[in-house]
Amino acid sequence: MTAHGIPTPPLEEIGAAARERAALASDLARLVGAEHVSTDPEARRRASRDMWPKTFLWERQGLEPPLADVVVSPGSADEVCEVVRFAKERAIPLTPHGAGSGVCGGAIPLSGGIALGLDRLDRVLRIDPEALFVEAQAGILGIALEDALGDHGLTLGHFPSSIGCSSLGGWLAARSAGQSSSRYGKIEDMVEAAGFVLGTGELVRPSRPAGGVDWLELLLGSEGAFGVFTDARLRVWPAPQVQLPRAFRFRSLDAGLDAMRAIFRAGLRPSVARLYDPLDTVIALGGGSGKESRVEDVRVDPGGRPPGLDALRPTFGGAAEGDDWRRLLEGDAGLGDIASRLGVRARRLALDLGLSRATVLNRAADLARACLLVLVHEGGYGEAEPEEAEARALCAARGGVDLGSGPARRWLHKRYDVSFGLRTIFEAGGWVDTCEVATSWGRVGTLFHAMRSAVSPHALVMAHFSHAYADGCSIYFTFAGPALQVRDGLSSYDAAWMSALKAAAAAGATFTHHHGVGLFKSPWLADELGKGGLELLRELKSTCDPAGILNPGKLALAEPKGASASPREATRTRDVDCVDERAMWIRAGADAPVSAVEDRLRRVGLTLGSQPPSVYRGSIGEWLAGPLAGRRAEDGRLGPGVASVEAELADGTSFISRAAPRSAAGPAVSQLLLGGGAERGTIRAATLKATPIVPRFDLMLEGEPGAIARFLVAESRDSMAPIEAILRREDGPMAATVVYASGGARYRARLGRAIAAARAVGLSQVHVGPGDEIVEGAERELACETWLETIEALPPGVCLRLVRITRVSAVAICPAEFADLLPAPLPDTPPWAS
Numbered sequence: 001m002t003a004h005g006i007p008t009p010p011l012e013e014i015g016a017a018a019r020e021r022a023a024l025a026s027d028l029a030r031l032v033g034a035e036h037v038s039t040d041p042e043a044r045r046r047a048s049r050d051m052w053p054k055t056f057l058w059e060r061q062g063l064e065p066p067l068a069d070v071v072v073s074p075g076s077a078d079e080v081c082e083v084v085r086f087a088k089e090r091a092i093p094l095t096p097h098g099a100g101s102g103v104c105g106g107a108i109p110l111s112g113g114i115a116l117g118l119d120r121l122d123r124v125l126r127i128d129p130e131a132l133f134v135e136a137q138a139g140i141l142g143i144a145l146e147d148a149l150g151d152h153g154l155t156l157g158h159f160p161s162s163i164g165c166s167s168l169g170g171w172l173a174a175r176s177a178g179q180s181s182s183r184y185g186k187i188e189d190m191v192e193a194a195g196f197v198l199g200t201g202e203l204v205r206p207s208r209p210a211g212g213v214d215w216l217e218l219l220l221g222s223e224g225a226f227g228v229f230t231d232a233r234l235r236v237w238p239a240p241q242v243q244l245p246r247a248f249r250f251r252s253l254d255a256g257l258d259a260m261r262a263i264f265r266a267g268l269r270p271s272v273a274r275l276y277d278p279l280d281t282v283i284a285l286g287g288g289s290g291k292e293s294r295v296e297d298v299r300v301d302p303g304g305r306p307p308g309l310d311a312l313r314p315t316f317g318g319a320a321e322g323d324d325w326r327r328l329l330e331g332d333a334g335l336g337d338i339a340s341r342l343g344v345r346a347r348r349l350a351l352d353l354g355l356s357r358a359t360v361l362n363r364a365a366d367l368a369r370a371c372l373l374v375l376v377h378e379g380g381y382g383e384a385e386p387e388e389a390e391a392r393a394l395c396a397a398r399g400g401v402d403l404g405s406g407p408a409r410r411w412l413h414k415r416y417d418v419s420f421g422l423r424t425i426f427e428a429g430g431w432v433d434t435c436e437v438a439t440s441w442g443r444v445g446t447l448f449h450a451m452r453s454a455v456s457p458h459a460l461v462m463a464h465f466s467h468a469y470a471d472g473c474s475i476y477f478t479f480a481g482p483a484l485q486v487r488d489g490l491s492s493y494d495a496a497w498m499s500a501l502k503a504a505a506a507a508g509a510t511f512t513h514h515h516g517v518g519l520f521k522s523p524w525l526a527d528e529l530g531k532g533g534l535e536l537l538r539e540l541k542s543t544c545d546p547a548g549i550l551n552p553g554k555l556a557l558a559e560p561k562g563a564s565a566s567p568r569e570a571t572r573t574r575d576v577d578c579v580d581e582r583a584m585w586i587r588a589g590a591d592a593p594v595s596a597v598e599d600r601l602r603r604v605g606l607t608l609g610s611q612p613p614s615v616y617r618g619s620i621g622e623w624l625a626g627p628l629a630g631r632r633a634e635d636g637r638l639g640p641g642v643a644s645v646e647a648e649l650a651d652g653t654s655f656i657s658r659a660a661p662r663s664a665a666g667p668a669v670s671q672l673l674l675g676g677g678a679e680r681g682t683i684r685a686a687t688l689k690a691t692p693i694v695p696r697f698d699l700m701l702e703g704e705p706g707a708i709a710r711f712l713v714a715e716s717r718d719s720m721a722p723i724e725a726i727l728r729r730e731d732g733p734m735a736a737t738v739v740y741a742s743g744g745a746r747y748r749a750r751l752g753r754a755i756a757a758a759r760a761v762g763l764s765q766v767h768v769g770p771g772d773e774i775v776e777g778a779e780r781e782l783a784c785e786t787w788l789e790t791i792e793a794l795p796p797g798v799c800l801r802l803v804r805i806t807r808v809s810a811v812a813i814c815p816a817e818f819a820d821l822l823p824a825p826l827p828d829t830p831p832w833a834s
């Protein structure tokens with residue numbers, strides 16, 4: 001009997017299937033070479049599995065999840081195109097397989113067919129240390145990519161715990177997050193362009209800045225159901241020169257959460273911010289108080305890698321197959337399993353009880369109160385120290401007891417230990433899984449308590465709060481459940497998950513922050529998207545994969561059409577509603593003037609930030625439907641952008657996207673309505689992300705246009721990019737006012753860096769700049785690579801203003817009569833969808 005309700009075929013059919021398989025393999029061998037095609041049962045099994053714990057429960061019960069018929073490993077993007085075209089012509093299902101570390105069953109080929117292995121596409125194509133980007137093929141393992149960057153003194157800043165056993169393509173397909181996402185963002189913040197083979201066999205290359213509908217954003221998170229990532233271009237950072245770990249103990253979870261929120265609200269971006277719940281705190285501190293002696297910096301060599309990554313090397317030698325990892329988890333190596341995380345006493349107790357008294361253990365855990373916060377600040381010398389000092393003061397003001405660097409250093413050194421040891425727990429008859437949800441700061445405490453009480457009757461529950469941003473964070477739960485009888489495992493597993501996700505949906509949280517949807521979370525995707533969202537998802541699927549061959553049965557595409565839209569109180573379209581001051585989100589009707597929204601925000605010390613003048617002149621609806629929709633966050637700092645869209649689709653169905661700081665709930669379908677997608681529906685309201693108003697400092701400079709352009713490009717790559725810049729070319733040199741946020745020591749240090757950088761390129765500081773001149777007229781999103789050319793072409797006496805500066809682009813504004821200076825807007829429909 002197979003799992004997932006598919007019965008085993010009779011023996012004679014199996015014989016026929018084997019003959020068909022052999023014929024299929026020989027056809028595919030003509031495309032990629034016989035040595036890269038396999039019908040061997042073990043190879044098929046490996047390519048048909050990931051690390052979803054439920055698979056182990058199935059297998060323990062004698063159930064076999066579906067297998068691919070044949071495994072194919074193309075050696076180039078062209079070969080991927082050929083294999084996909086072949087599958088399309090013959091209507092054979094095809095499921096991409098990265099490194100197989102997914103934890104939701106996404107790589108299981110529900111209808112058999114071809115498993116497309118990406119393992120041969122494992123090369124770094126180009127590293128540009130000047131322009132700070134890397135191009136690599138999709139099958140490369142994370143650790144190999146980070147190693148290659150380390151050789152150039154660079155880092156991607158993406159450190160999932162699975163870095164040794166997950167691939168770049170898998171990260172893009174499942175919207176992965178690394179442990180340092182609070183500073184560097186999730187994978188979707190890092191990727192600038194990608195090679196993507198559609199279900200038609202056509203290779204497309206969506207890139208940013210998009211200017212209009214952001215097609216790359218619509219393919220990220222598509223989990224192999226829209227196409228195959230073959231390669232990507234990602235932005236990278238100089239490797240940190242210093243890392244400053246520090247830990248604090250708070251008397252309660254609320255106090256710890258308040259400190260975490262205050263840190264991100266202040267604009268600080270520690271690479272790690274991790275708050276343990278009381279039970280996890282007891283385990284992390286080994287039952288002690290955690291008070292450590294001296295505070296020390298952990299200095300990292302320039303070009304080196306963070307402590308902890310090296311620990312993977314002896315095990316994997318930089319060339320591990322995903323399956324080695326699986327073997328380690330299942331086998332004797334037993335890496336840092338949950339049992340050892342539970343500590344000696346608790347482990348014995350938990351296993352002695354066969355985890356069967358989860359409720360008792362959960363109640364015992366209720367007695368604990370204190371919470372541990374681990375912070376790691378990093379960056380260049382002089383950059384991390386003031387940030388760390390400010391975070392320390394914010395923690396102290398909330399009663400945080402400084403534990404020194406000890407507990408945080410321990411975490412750093414164990415950061416890649418696998419956080420669930422299948423063997424010990426599964427052999428003891430139990431199961432373990434992890435669940436990561438996300439919501440805004442105002443709701444996160446309630447969400448934690450609701451999910452914990454919902455799961456408590458079924459499993460032992462503990463959690464930490466991490467992946468923090470300006471507007472909220474993720475909660476990462478670990479559930480460990482009992483299985484006194486083999487069947488109990490499946491039922492307690494299903495019951496725990498069902499109650500957890502029901503509680504998350506009731507609290508308005510997104511059901512996944514970075515593990516994605518896979519097989520078993522499909523119904524929750526349908527719930528989160530509602531009927532309208534599912535319609536948009538289906539539209540995308542039929543655009544990208546008209547024959548429906550790719551990873552069939554995933555991403556809720558098989559769900560009944562009637563999924564209901566999440567209920568939400570109707571908004572009158574001119575209303576402005578301050579929704580959530582803690583998350584800095586504001587909900588407004590589409591007809592509300594942006595200026596009214598800004599007024600409302602300013603009353604509570606917030607702003608939509610530096611936007612082009614046309615935005616402030618128009619309505620929310622016009623802004624979001626126009627080409628300059630403030631849709632994309634940068635580098636994890638989630639500047640002004642869109643948290644949620646409420647729309648009426650062309651057929652009258654309503655669509656409401658769930659507001660979340662970050663989500664991995666499939667492709668971001670709401671992007672279809674932003675930036676020019678008016679024909680798909682009408683935006684009725686939106687929840688926008690705001691940012692605190694900060695004092696500003698004008699740095700006035702003078703010099704050659706080329707030097708100014710180079711200076712601005714370099715400044716845009718600093719972790720604290722300028723707010724905006726105004727440039728005017730006089731007869732001689734060019735004058736520039738570059739506007740920075742200002743305030744305490746951290747900002748002074750930032751300004752110091754800017755002044756030194758200006759001097760280094762021959763710019764001089766002056767007392768008069770172009771000032772606050774109002775520049776209006778033509779507005780265009782301008783990619784950083786074109787700044788030099790545009791700035792050098794600026795005629796004397798003409799002002800150019802750059803707002804919404806990110807390391808990828810800025811919005812450039814100049815008088816209408818000089819509009820030709822700016823590049824033409826990009827088309828908003830990709831060629832393959834016309």
Ligand SMILES: Cc1cc2nc3c(=O)[nH]c(=O)nc-3n(C[C@H](O)[C@H](O)[C@H](O)COP(=O)(O)OP(=O)(O)OC[C@H]3O[C@@H](n4cnc5c(N)ncnc54)[C@H](O)[C@@H]3O)c2cc1C
Nearest residue numbers: 098099100101102106160161162167169170176177224229
């Ligand atoms: C021990 C452990 C720790 C983990 N820690 C983290 C963590 O810290 N952060 C995190 O984000 N995740 C984590 N994960 C989950 C997992 O590593 C991620 O989901 C990862 O993104 C999967 O990558 P993969 O290459 O293994 O993809 P796979 O598991 O092979 O595939 C995942 C999905 O993506 C599709 N896919 C794979 N490659 C491609 C491609 N090239 N083109 C199109 N579709 C493709 C597959 O069809 C499947 O639907 C962890 C997993 C384990 C086992």
